[in-house]
Amino acid sequence: MSSQLARRVVSKRQFSTSRVVSHQERTILQKLFKIPLDAGAIGAVLATTWLGGQIFTEASPKKQKPQTALTTAGATKKDLVILGSGWGSASMLKSLDTSLYNVTVVSPRNYFLFTPLLPSAPTGTIEPKSIVEPIRAIAKRTPGEVTFMEADATDIDVTKSTVTVKQASTEISGVSKQDSGSSLTTDSFTKDLKYDYLVVGVGAQPTTFGIPGVAEHACFLKELPDSYQVKRKMLDCIEKAALYPKGSEERKRLLSFVVVGGGPTGVEFAGELQDYIDEDLHRWMPEIAEDVQVTLVEALPNVLNAFSKKLWSYAHQVFEETNIHLALSTAVKNVTPTTVFAQSKLADGTTKDLEIPYGMLVWATGNAPRDFTKLMFKKIAEQNTARRGLLVDENLKVNGTENVFAIGDCAFTGHPPTGQVAHQEGDYVSEYLKQKAALDDLNHELSKASNSDESSKVQTRIDSLKSQIKPFNYAHMGALSYVGAEKAVADLVWGKFSSTSTGGTFTYLIWRASYIAMCISARQKALVAFDWLKITIFGRDTSKE
């Protein structure tokens, strides 16, 4: 009896002890979970409030100052013409005090395109419209009124300071010139614009290196309409291949997707393509997904050559794991409507000819100057030797001119042709022209000075302001590239002398966070974040339209 009682007491004690422990554990666990949950909830509320505030501010811009003949100091207000609406020109416009000049922006594209996420558009990871921002919206948020003309700059007279513009609308990649995007190009509106300052930010076009068949048969990935073209081509190949029996040569060819160029654009697109095949196509058409082969062709022995060495092998490893075939040290020689003819350099120094049948070919090998840039090479004596971009001085002023600046991919500064460089150059010219406007006002004040004392005071201010004008100095912040399978590589720069090279899933989160931060508007940030959330829930959209 007593032993039974003792057992019951013990068991009750054990029970009550175990209840106390589990309660304590639960409390500790709850507390532990609560900290990140609370922090996450507070973070989400703060981020949403901040984003909401930004979107509201952007949607309701302040009243702008109208364009006028004179500045507030009474000097003649100068005409500033900006060519282009890309990274260089849009960044410049965004940071410019547009009330200091009568500003006109000329571009065949009435929007800014956030190119870093363009490789995500054809596969439906990102909606194409999420990565554009109307140039008029950017202009509307600046202090002074801006005129926008949807037109191409077609000619320039640097002695008369005029630029000829002709009505035009976005072209696909500038190589094929297939699609003007406008139904009204036949009446060809043309006008000569007079400028006091001209900023040339016309970018570059994809280069084909003159390889036969590339311009005719390849798709490019440079402009927004290119992404629609690539998507359509990819889905055409998939749907057509489904009509052929498994194992047929034609089905194999249609499902061979070849990407040429192992730089960030080619690598990111190949990674996105394989993600789409593995995560989406596999769900809907598994028998087709199994037969798709993505091949990345690169003339050098590695992909992502601008990144640090250890990231080359990491990218190769991810590609191997995800079944992307790498054709390295392989140069394309000729392209027909169905086959890429290439030559590979083997380790023993010999070469091997390759034939790669393809359904879709995407060409991402770098830049060549646009027609307008080449025209400037020809028309300005100091530019006659230029090949890759306009030659500029330390203030980004075009050699051989007094009042023309070049920014971004159309300028040759020794820096890589990236959005990061173009953005900093745009900001620099904006600041430079702000100082120039202040100098103009001071010179006007000097001309009105009534005595030598007043003159010397103004002259001192002029000299001081002139000494503040610094040459352009590029600050490299690092480089990022998505490699597929939710992995990215990054060369991150901390301060002047230290840097980190990293690759993996955490880097992928850094990649995403950086791209959100780099978006040009709060609206763009929100749309990109929604797109990523949307594909996590619903998957990518595989419909053609």
Ligand SMILES: Cc1cc2nc3c(=O)[nH]c(=O)nc-3n(C[C@H](O)[C@H](O)[C@H](O)COP(=O)(O)OP(=O)(O)OC[C@H]3O[C@@H](n4cnc5c(N)ncnc54)[C@H](O)[C@@H]3O)c2cc1C
């Ligand atoms: C797919 C892709 C991904 C990229 N990813 C990155 C990245 O992750 N990070 C990075 O730093 N860089 C990236 N880049 C490079 C970056 O986009 C370019 O370096 C950058 O766009 C250059 O800016 P830009 O202003 O010189 O030219 P663009 O941005 O190309 O803009 C040129 C503008 O000029 C207009 N234009 C063309 N001809 C005329 C004319 N005759 N008259 C008037 N206007 C004209 C065009 O319509 C366009 O608006 C990427 C590029 C591509 C294609």
